[in-house]
Amino acid sequence: MTAIEVVTAYSKALSQGDIPTAFSHFSLDAKWHQPGNHQFAGTKEGLDAIGKMLADMMDATHGSLVIETTGALMANGNLVSFPTHFTGKIDDRTVDMNGVDLFEVVNGKVVQVWLFSEDQEAEDAFWGN
Structure with missing residues (x-):
């Protein structure tokens, strides 16, 4: 599989709620760099830590977190750029932005x-501490 095919397969499985298939496209020691200064920020190492962070994000938003592709995936060698738009709600706080x-x-x-x-x-x- 090309790099774009791997990321596309991950994204498709994730959008269908098929977490085991989505994570089958990750290395067991993958690293996820979550930017910012909030409760989920920082580098998560390994599938357990990444999965826990994503599950906690869904819990915090009561399942309202939605991430959609906004354009073509682009590759440069083994790097794939994935333009997104994400929305979610926590109590009276909302997020609605591109990334x-x-x-x-x-x-x-x-x-x-x-x-x-x-x-x-x-x-x-939005995410808070």
Whole structure:
């Protein structure tokens, strides 16, 4: 599989709620770099830590967190740019913004993910501490 095919397969499985299949596209020691200064920020190492963070995000938003692709995935060697739009609600706080997820794929597996938000300060306020 090409890097774009790996990320596309991950995204498709995730959008269908098929977490085991989504994570089958990740290296067991993958790293997820969540930006900002909030309760979920920082580098998560390994599938257990990444899965816990994503589950906790869904719990915090009562399942309202939605991440959609906003354009074509683009590759530069083993890096894949994934333009996104994400929305969610926590109590009276909402988030509605664009971002970019950058995936590194090695030997057919995602080994690192970096997230970028168009307004990190607003995202920090949304997630809180």
